[in-house]
Amino acid sequence: MWTITKRNFLAGTLLACLALPGAAQAQEKIRIGMTVSSSGNFALASQSGVRGVEIWVDEINAKGGLDIKGEKRLVELVKRDDRSDKQMVARVYEDLIANENVDLLMAPFGSTLTAAAATVTERLDKFLVIWSAASDALYDQGFKNIVSATQMPVSxxxxxxxxxxxxxxxxxxxxxxxxxxxxxxxxxxxxxxxxxxxxxxxxxxxxxxxxxxxxxxxxxxxxxxxxxxxxxxxxxxxxxxxxxxxxxxxxxxxxxxxxxxxxxxxxxxxxxxxxxxxxxxxPTINWAVNAGLNREGFLEAYKRLFPNVSYEPDFQTVLAYGAAVIAGEIIQNADSLEAADLKKAAMALSDKLTVLAGPYAIDETGKQLKMPxxxxxxxxxxxxxxxxxxxxxxxxxxxxxxxxxxxx
Amino acid sequence: MTDEVKEVRDGEVVPAPASQGNIEKSNHIRSLIWGAVVAVIIAVFLPAPLFASNLSFLFYMMLWLTMAMSFNFVAGMAGYMPFGYVAFYGVGAYAMGVLYKTFGMPIPIALAGSAAAGILVGLLVAPTLRLKGVYFGIVSLALAMAMKLVISLMPRDITGGSLGLILSSANDPLAAYYAMFLVMMGALAAGTWLSMSRLGTALRAIRDDSEAAEVVGVNVVATRLKAWIMATMFPALVGGVEAWYTNAIDLDSSFNLLVTAKSIVYAMAGGLGFLVGPIVGASALYGIDQLIWRNFPTLNLLILGVVIIALMLLLPRGIVGAFAQRFSRFRRFIP
Structure with missing residues (x-):
């Protein structure tokens, strides 16, 4: 058994000291916050969605990360449970921003939870990428820092x-x-x-x-x-x-x-x-994707990352994956993680990206105009x-x- | 307050204080303790938005304090268990949403509408106060389901249907925070009034033995009704303010039975029947819940369940109740 002796304690300390400068040089990860519903009405849909985001995180990190100001930075997904509960969403998104120091956020599942999350991200001035809120009213709210990357409104x-x-x-x-x-x-x-x-x-x-x-x-x-x-x-x-x-x-x-x-x-x-x-x-829907994986690559990644999940990827997985891809493009284009810069980049990319879920275009309220x-x-x-x-x-x-x- | 001669709590006779002077003294100390508790609450919540960014944490803490306190009005003081307590919360949320969004009224009026809707529904079901124990609980549970159904059957143009209502351009978390603060202060004031006034004494008498209370001249029906109305108004207001805070209302979150369950658990964890009980219980469990979900993202619900079961097994009378039982000489000082 390995016991802590004076000698290996000193050796360890020395090693740690040597390693520290190296660690400091490595770029800080980009932290993306998101809630998943472990229970409640939205559990299945929400978990389907988060798998899509995880595929994107894996894909980006395999490439060495996202390019910001000429430096590659790895991406980390900070997941928390929201129990399909609107109250939890408000608390958890706040916690992700205030205590977990996330740089931007992916929305929870559905219009109600997304609206609750948006009030928090807006108050604390963070960028929120939406993948499943279909309510038209959400975009009339006057929120400045939201973008529905892949979900078009019901209307x-x-x-x-x-x-x-x-x-x-x-x-x-x-x-x-x-x-x-x-x-x-x-x-x-x-x-x-x-x-x-x-x-x-x-x-x-x-x-x-x-x-x-x-x-x-x-x-x-x-x-x-x-x-x-x-x-x-x-x-x-x-x-x-x-x-x-x-x-x-x-x-x-x-x-x-x-x-x-x-x-x-x-x-x-x-x-x-x-x-x-x-x-x-x-299988017969194959957009000419110019960002992220195409259908085959996506299915392959899903099989590789979730061999034990009994569900096939569904449209929620596709929407969330597409939204994450768009979020990545927005970050690289903004060259910043500030909400206002990200929104500007999101507008600039409107009508220029096509992801697995389809072509992307938004208006200034963040409402999705394409993704048919x-x-x-x-x-x-x-x-x-x-x-x-x-x-x-x-x-x-x-x-x-x-x-x-x-x-x- | 000389009418407090002998008190029976949880089947245990509390010896009456020996002299008038002692009663005065213990009443005085009790008021001081309660005053200190209220002062601490104000000192924590009033200036918090100036310093902290965790507005939602504090907002929902006030929400649960208020819900547990007003649950105590009817469960702890009047001895009723309204399992359908969420009905008032949901009705309040929808009244706020419909008045603001559908009828374009300003938010203060919409919130007043929430309170009015809560009281109205409370009055409508007031005849069921005649029922006792579990029967009342079942009827009130049915009420919650019926209210959810009624709202779901209303025209979509009014209530927003299954997509719910999103309150456009109402987003003002800070104002909603202070609205919740006012509601909580209202509940504290109501609690103070209930416990220190003759009404509170009458309520406790009814809870312990309604027939005996009637014999000594307590108007059982009117007294219950007053407590009931207070217990219905606050959750409705809370529901309304919460709807404003998150800007989103839907049937499932407004009529989620967990709202009742949490109110009961928080109030009971502190100790029903004591003014400070729900405050202690709600603060403790809410804090524990926060710690648990932050540190155990996947197992949080399971651990929380275990904590609640352990609490109920080890301290069946709640934290304050257990303290009062263990140190019975201090009981008369506990507000």
């Missing part, structure tokens, strides 16, 4: 689908939604976007939760002469709608369903064919393929959708 989520619809020459849109907040928010957004794109919204209706019979709504949409049928409800309702469209032989040149890209929807079989939907992480969810379509023989936007499309959209009575 813009339906944009790619409707842009595809407009590009295909559609003129009339029917929007329906279940009377629940998120689908209703998407429907309101869809209405505004459709009108902006010059399309006429011929029907916009909500229906109560628990509705099983959509025949009346489908007939109304058909009678209104809609080219695009655009329901924003959850999978269960969408499956019933498609089945009833088939039974009643109701056809639209384009049917776009927000949740039609989920495995649950695709599992219903032939009725799911030709339906348009959107997603941000799929590409439009996918389930095509016979090909499966789910990306058809819009052009940069990532791998197949031509099948348009108009063949009528139910004209399919084999």
């Amino acid at each position: 813009r989520m339906p944009s790619a689908g409707l842009e595809a619809a407009a590009a295909l020459g559609n003129k009339k849109v029917a929007i329906i939604n279940v009377d629940e907040p998120f689908p209703a928010g998407l429907a309101d957004g869809a209405e505004a976007i459709a009108e902006k794109l010059g399309m006429e919204v011929v029907l916009k209706e909500d229906y109560p939760k628990g509705t099983k019979d959509f025949s009346l709504l489908l007939q109304k949409a058909r009678a209104a002469g809609a080219d695009v049928f655009f329901p924003t409800s959850y999978e269960g309702d969408l499956i019933s709608m498609v089945r009833q469209m088939h039974q009643m032989n109701v056809n639209f040149p384009m049917t776009f369903m927000v949740y039609a890209s989920t495995p649950q929807f695709i599992d219903i079989g032939d009725d799911a064919q030709y339906i348009y939907s959107h997603t941000n992480f799929h 969810f590409p439009v996918v379509q389930l095509q016979p023989g090909k499966g789910l393929v990306t058809v819009w936007p052009k940069e990532v499309a791998v197949a031509e959209p099948i348009y108009p959708i063949p009528g139910w009575d004209k399919r084999d």
Whole structure:
């Protein structure tokens, strides 16, 4: 056994003294603070996200760190638990800044927690990189030092689908939604976007939760002469709608369903064919990435770093990873870790970066303007393929959708 | 205060002080101790934002002090266990959010609205004060769930639905901090009044034996109601101020049952029935919680749970309660 004798104590002290100047020369790490939810409602999504950030930290450190003022500095992620609790978020973000001396922060999961974190980072003048807060109101708050690097607000989520619809020459849109907040928010957004794109919204209706019979709504949409049928409800309702469209032989040149890209929807079989939907992480979505890893590199890193995690990377992982990559680019461009400099650099980089999650552009409130969810379509023989936007499309959209009575 | 002749606390008879002079003296000392406690609280929280950057730590400490104190009004002094205590907190938060965001009212008015909403809900369920013990607890738990459901069923334009409300351009953490300070001072004042006045004596009498209290002329219904209203107003105000501080309100965080659980644990850890009990309990556990999550990021909840269980097993009457039991001669000096 190794015991502390006078001699090796002295030797150790001497060694430590010799080592000290070397240690002082090594650059201080860039400390990035973030909370993870170990428990509560946001635990799964939050942990999915933090894995994305960890992939980025690993990638940057393998390259020797981030370049600031001509010096490479390694990155350290300081993680703390927020228990999915808004109160904890306010306390922990404060602690990260005041006691852990982090240089900048990644937001927690979701709009509520992010809003709580932003009040703290704003007060203590630190830069906050957001990857999952979709509430539009957050960006009306007047916060100066926030940037939604990868998450677009709810009001813009339906944009790619409707842009595809407009590009295909559609003129009339029917929007329906279940009377629940998120689908209703998407429907309101869809209405505004459709009108902006010059399309006429011929029907916009909500229906109560628990509705099983959509025949009346489908007939109304058909009678209104809609080219695009655009329901924003959850999978269960969408499956019933498609089945009833088939039974009643109701056809639209384009049917776009927000949740039609989920495995649950695709599992219903032939009725799911030709339906348009959107997603941000799929084997056929490959943006021309100019910062960070591409899809293959990302998947490889995920497998290498998290061999024991039973979850595959999901869109949260992709959003958080993309946000971290953008944060890194912002730091290198700012050549500083001051919040105001970082915000300036974030604005300067707007419209110049494309990461795994898509192209990045923000306005002065920090709201994300791009990062569209590409439009996918389930095509016979090909499966789910990306058809819009052009940069990532791998197949031509099948348009108009063949009528139910004209399919084999 | 000569009406305090004989006190039964936790089934134990406390000997009455021998003479009028002794009573006066112990009352005086008790008031001095309480005054010192309040002075320390003011000295810590009032100037803190000038020196410290850990505003959130102090803000939430005041929040829990207030929640535990007002929980004590109804649980410690009146003997009710409102398991649905979070209902008032949530209603207060939403009243603040809806009045400010949806109806565009200034923040002070929105906060007054929070208090009013809390009292209103308290009055609506006042008839359930007739229930005793666990029955009352269950009804109040149901109330919390019902309030959450009511708000979730309200139109999205008013309450913001599942995305909740984000209070645009309300961000002023320092003002919210001092608002919470005022609420806490209000709770301290209410606590002082409750325990030093005839009302407090009447409440304790009801808690120990409501029938006997009635026989000696205590208006049981009116007395309970007063304590109940105070116990509902403060959490509503706290919820409102907290919503202002974080600028974000949603159903899950506003009606999180942990808010009730923490109020109970903090108040009981200090000792129910004593004015200083919730203050000692909330400060101690809140401090321990801070130490734990800072030092054990992954195991923090587990360790906190173990600490709380140990505390309840070793000191079932709370820190102040255990002290009073061990040194019973000093009990009459404990506010």
